[in-house]
Amino acid sequence: MPSIVKPLVTHPGLERNALGLTIRDYEGGMSTLCAGCGHDSVTAAITHALWESDTPPHMIAKLSGIGCSAKTAAYFARGAHGFNGCHGRMPPIATGASAANRDLLCIGISGDGDSLSIGLGHLAHLVRRNVRMVYVIENNGVYGLTKGQFSASADVGSTTKRGEANHLQPIDPIFLGLSVGATFLARGFSGDKRQLVPIFRAAMAHRGLAVIDVISPCVTFNDHEGSTKSYLFTRQHDVQMTVTDFVPPAEEISATIPTEGVVSIPMHDGATLRFRSVPEGYDPTDRIAVMEHLMSARGRGEIVTGLLYVDEQSSDLHELGNTTEKPLTQVPYEQLCPGSAALAGVGFR
Amino acid sequence: MAAQHFAQPRSKVNDFALKLANVNGTGSSSANNLLMRSIFRMGVPVSGKNLFPSNIQGLPTWYEIRVNKDGHVARARTYDLMVAMNGQTYARDIAEVTSGGFTMYDSSWPLDRDLIREDVTYLGVPLAEMCNDEFRGPRERILMKNIACAGALVAMLGIDMEVIAQLLTEQFAGKDRLRESNQRALRLGHDFATSHFDYPLPCRVETMDATRGSILIDGNTAAALGCVYAGATVAAWYPITPSTSLMDAFAKYCAKFRIDPETGRNNYLVLQAEDELAAIGMVLGASWAGARAFTSTSGPGISLMQELLGMGYYAEVPAVIFDVQRVGPSTGMPTRVQQADILACAYASHGDTKHVLLFPANPAECFEMAANAFDLAERFQTPVFVLSDLDIGMNDWVSPALEWDDSYVPDRGRVLDAGELRELEVYHRYEPADSESVAARTLPGVSELGAYFTRGSGHTIEGAYTEYPEEYQAVLDRLARKHTAAAEHTPAPLVDQRAQSPLAIVTLGSCELAVLEAIELLAERGITADYMRVRGFPFGAGVRAFLEAHDRIVVVEQNRDAQLRTLFTLETAVSKEKLESVLAYGGYPLSAEDVVDGVTKILGG
Numbered sequence: 001m002p003s004i005v006k007p008l009v010t011h012p013g014l015e016r017n018a019l020g021l022t023i024r025d026y027e028g029g030m031s032t033l034c035a036g037c038g039h040d041s042v043t044a045a046i047t048h049a050l051w052e053s054d055t056p057p058h059m060i061a062k063l064s065g066i067g068c069s070a071k072t073a074a075y076f077a078r079g080a081h082g083f084n085g086c087h088g089r090m091p092p093i094a095t096g097a098s099a100a101n102r103d104l105l106c107i108g109i110s111g112d113g114d115s116l117s118i119g120l121g122h123l124a125h126l127v128r129r130n131v132r133m134v135y136v137i138e139n140n141g142v143y144g145l146t147k148g149q150f151s152a153s154a155d156v157g158s159t160t161k162r163g164e165a166n167h168l169q170p171i172d173p174i175f176l177g178l179s180v181g182a183t184f185l186a187r188g189f190s191g192d193k194r195q196l197v198p199i200f201r202a203a204m205a206h207r208g209l210a211v212i213d214v215i216s217p218c219v220t221f222n223d224h225e226g227s228t229k230s231y232l233f234t235r236q237h238d239v240q241m242t243v244t245d246f247v248p249p250a251e252e253i254s255a256t257i258p259t260e261g262v263v264s265i266p267m268h269d270g271a272t273l274r275f276r277s278v279p280e281g282y283d284p285t286d287r288i289a290v291m292e293h294l295m296s297a298r299g300r301g302e303i304v305t306g307l308l309y310v311d312e313q314s315s316d317l318h319e320l321g322n323t324t325e326k327p328l329t330q331v332p333y334e335q336l337c338p339g340s341a342a343l344a345g346v347g348f349r
Numbered sequence: 350m351a352a353q354h355f356a357q358p359r360s361k362v363n364d365f366a367l368k369l370a371n372v373n374g375t376g377s378s379s380a381n382n383l384l385m386r387s388i389f390r391m392g393v394p395v396s397g398k399n400l401f402p403s404n405i406q407g408l409p410t411w412y413e414i415r416v417n418k419d420g421h422v423a424r425a426r427t428y429d430l431m432v433a434m435n436g437q438t439y440a441r442d443i444a445e446v447t448s449g450g451f452t453m454y455d456s457s458w459p460l461d462r463d464l465i466r467e468d469v470t471y472l473g474v475p476l477a478e479m480c481n482d483e484f485r486g487p488r489e490r491i492l493m494k495n496i497a498c499a500g501a502l503v504a505m506l507g508i509d510m511e512v513i514a515q516l517l518t519e520q521f522a523g524k525d526r527l528r529e530s531n532q533r534a535l536r537l538g539h540d541f542a543t544s545h546f547d548y549p550l551p552c553r554v555e556t557m558d559a560t561r562g563s564i565l566i567d568g569n570t571a572a573a574l575g576c577v578y579a580g581a582t583v584a585a586w587y588p589i590t591p592s593t594s595l596m597d598a599f600a601k602y603c604a605k606f607r608i609d610p611e612t613g614r615n616n617y618l619v620l621q622a623e624d625e626l627a628a629i630g631m632v633l634g635a636s637w638a639g640a641r642a643f644t645s646t647s648g649p650g651i652s653l654m655q656e657l658l659g660m661g662y663y664a665e666v667p668a669v670i671f672d673v674q675r676v677g678p679s680t681g682m683p684t685r686v687q688q689a690d691i692l693a694c695a696y697a698s699h700g701d702t703k704h705v706l707l708f709p710a711n712p713a714e715c716f717e718m719a720a721n722a723f724d725l726a727e728r729f730q731t732p733v734f735v736l737s738d739l740d741i742g743m744n745d746w747v748s749p750a751l752e753w754d755d756s757y758v759p760d761r762g763r764v765l766d767a768g769e770l771r772e773l774e775v776y777h778r779y780e781p782a783d784s785e786s787v788a789a790r791t792l793p794g795v796s797e798l799g800a801y802f803t804r805g806s807g808h809t810i811e812g813a814y815t816e817y818p819e820e821y822q823a824v825l826d827r828l829a830r831k832h833t834a835a836a837e838h839t840p841a842p843l844v845d846q847r848a849q850s851p852l853a854i855v856t857l858g859s860c861e862l863a864v865l866e867a868i869e870l871l872a873e874r875g876i877t878a879d880y881m882r883v884r885g886f887p888f889g890a891g892v893r894a895f896l897e898a899h900d901r902i903v904v905v906e907q908n909r910d911a912q913l914r915t916l917f918t919l920e921t922a923v924s925k926e927k928l929e930s931v932l933a934y935g936g937y938p939l940s941a942e943d944v945v946d947g948v949t950k951i952l953g954g
Contacts, residue, residue, distance in 0.1 A: 058797045079797030084804040086656050092627035096634025099583045099618045101794050125623040324614040328582040329639035331616050333759055336580040338606040340753040347564030
């Protein structure tokens with residue numbers, strides 16, 4: 001068959017998490033992406049963050065749309081259900097899954113075509129609803145599976161392999177998120193796993209929607225000179241706006257790291273987000289200040305990365321809907337059906 | 350002033366139709382509804398059909414009331430009494446009055462001489478004048494004009510004044526001032542009529558006992574209740590006429606029945622989506638995760654949902670879709686009725702797809718078929734459509750009181766739990782299939798052993814990606830067998846073969862009342878016909894046997910292209926030559942006369 005089965009190899013010396021699982025237990029099928037694809041590095045970072053977070057694999061729901069990015073949902077957490085939906089439609093499918101079972105850790109994997117073109121409207125409304133999930137945009141500025149058309153995130157002046165320049169303004173998911181009420185916005189680079197893993201861990205602990213825009217170069221169609229989404233260009237222009245540690249609930253903040261100038265944000269589940277390095281005047285909870293910082297960085301041509309904005313106060317989908325704490329899928333039918341007697345008052349008599 | 354007298358034509362006691370022509374947005378509908386409800390309360394079979402425009406204020410709107418002691422309350426095409434309150438449509442309205450009939454109009458202004466018909470009696474009531482004298486403020490004057498008009502009609506139709514007064518008391522419970530002004534307006538119109546006209550008219554109501562045990566309910570409310578009773582917990586929708594009131598009613602009944610008494614939390618979640626693509630996506634996501642989830646929509650929404658409907662079919666995800674049909678194509682006429690989404694739903698989406706459809710004919714069936722739809726969707730792991738329409742969905746129908754069997758147990762289909770998974774050597778999503786070609790599914794959040802990757806791309810029976818022909822076809826062929834297996838689980842057709850006639854009339858949905866009345870009218874003319882109303886697709890043995898047993902079959906439906914007839918020719922062995930069509934697709938509910946005319950033409954030709 002055209003899908004490739006990944007051999008299961010477990011090394012006896014591999015470290016185990018609180019559930020007794022190794023990193024191998026959070027891996028998935030064999031990637032069929034091009035060698036060197038940024039997406040595979042993102043997959044590795046997600047895998048690592050899931051392992052570190054001690055999430056039972058069966059409580060994960062992996063959701064994706066269509067495109068190279070969408071395939072990667074099959075490449076991690078083989079013990080989790082996956083839903084590879086239609087192009088751009090992952091947000092509503094994830095919303096439905098999360099509505100039905102609020103205990104699931106939904107991880108959505110999308111791309112710039114999926115999220116910023118065909119599914120842009122759905123993404124905006126997913127943000128507005130603050131559905132509790134991790135939403136990863138593997139952003140490479142190009143349509144890979146259809147061989148190299150510009151996507152909506154391509155920068156003005158960025159060129160295709162054949163040298164044609166893009167003239168259309170890009171859509172930046174971080175600015176979009178800030179404008180429609182996002183509660184967690186981060187940008188990373190697939191080439192920097194050290195930065196990505198804590199961001200993913202924070203995203204998994206966030207109460208609400210966490211959008212992580214990951215610059216993830218396409219080695220086949222968008223890694224040339226003239227591209228602004230290549231490995232080289234990203235490395236040269238990456239400015240880490242913030243450096244963040246994710247401190248899980250059980251761990252105490254180590255006193256050895258200086259706390260001067262550190263912004264600590266308590267998370268809903270008792271964890272702490274510790275911003276170790278932020279520019280002067282940067283408050284990751286102040287939407288307008290963040291917007292101003294990002295605007296001026298854009299003017300300087302910087303690719304700003306880091307956990308950029310957090311709002312731990314806003315209500316998520318289920319809080320807004322006053323939904324029962326138990327997943328709706330677990331409410332017994334007897335509690336759902338009013339019974340024949342209740343029909344007596346129905347209709348006009 | 351001496352009472353105006355009229356020649357008495359044949360008695361039309363409890364057998365007449367009236368039409369009220371109004372301007373949209375003037376508050377006429379509540380007054381019209383009041384009349385219909387009072388006739389229902391007098392125990393007389395009645396229907397009220399709201400022919401409203403796609404507009405908030407200003408365009409013409411009509412309300413038709415048909416009263417019939419034998420229960421023939423399909424739409425009438427002509428009217429014994431026209432209540433012409435809209436100058437814009439006078440000419441059209443007066444032309445629809447039966448010869449010997451009556452027209453009531455607002456005589457505050459003179460009627461154009463061109464509008465006078467010799468064979469119609471005109472009843473002028475100076476409604477605007479009376480209400481301007483009696484009430485203050487333009488809004489109240491306009492609203493009360495409708496109630497005063499209702500008062501005049503109460504007198505002319507012999508409606509029990511106490512019944513209607515009681516209705517007002519119920520409607521304005523706790524709002525004494527409103528009740529008082531309504532009662533005053535009612536009395537104003539009533540007293541004018543009784544002092545100026547010979548009342549009641551030959552077309553009038555007399556108390557009967559034919560609605561005992563019945564209720565007045567619209568199909569959207571009934572469908573929403575059906576979803577509550579079936580255990581739906583997630584509902585996603587995008588507002589669209591004429592299905593909006595379905596979701597409004599679902600939210601209303603959930604707020605009544607679905608709040609956890611201990612925590613005050615909701616055992617449901619209604620999601621107003623950004624569009625219909627999102628609505629069906631949410632339904633698929635929720636169903637995939639194990640909830641009973643549904644959406645309500647109409648034709649344009651069905652068009653938008655196509656891609657994900659195909660995914661639901663191919664990846665075998667349950668979904669329930671209520672399509673309250675309106676007039677297409679395109680935006681069409683949003684407030685008019687057709688059954689024109691039959692084929693769009695039967696074969697929704699690209700590629701080889703086939704869906705399960707249910708065809709309710711009245712509110713009671715909307716209620717019952719909700720549970721059927723969820724059972725079928727979960728048993729066969731596939732989208733199921735309930736094809737209601739605007740006439741059923743938005744008009745009040747006299748319906749037997751809704752009944753619920755408390756012994757009902759939802760058919761959740763083949764779903765493996767963690768224990769069952771542990772007993773398996775290995776779990777594969779699409780095999781082994783049972784005798785109905787259904788394989789067991791698993792839900793996220795239950796067990797790693799049941800994990801699989803749901804995909805709309807080519808897959809093997811194990812659920813893995815494939816591009817090999819034999820692996821792809823194995824799944825696709827099973828889906829066809831599964832669809833066939835669903836046939837015997839869809840509701841059986843309703844059949845009446847007492848006529849033992851080689852001629853049959855076949856129909857579906859809201860056409861039923863008109864067709865049944867037409868069969869009686871045809872019998873009076875010596876044309877007898879058997880009857881079948883189809884209630885589900887794929888067609889079961891009952892439908893096939895009926896089609897085989899008749900030599901000449903007239904299919905009555907409300908669309909231009911004979912979609913039900915087409916579905917018969919595609920999905921049964923019936924010979925195309927045996928099938929003929931009566932098609933009414935102008936957008937109004939079907940009349941028996943439409944059917945009689947159509948059948949007579951076919952038989953004469």
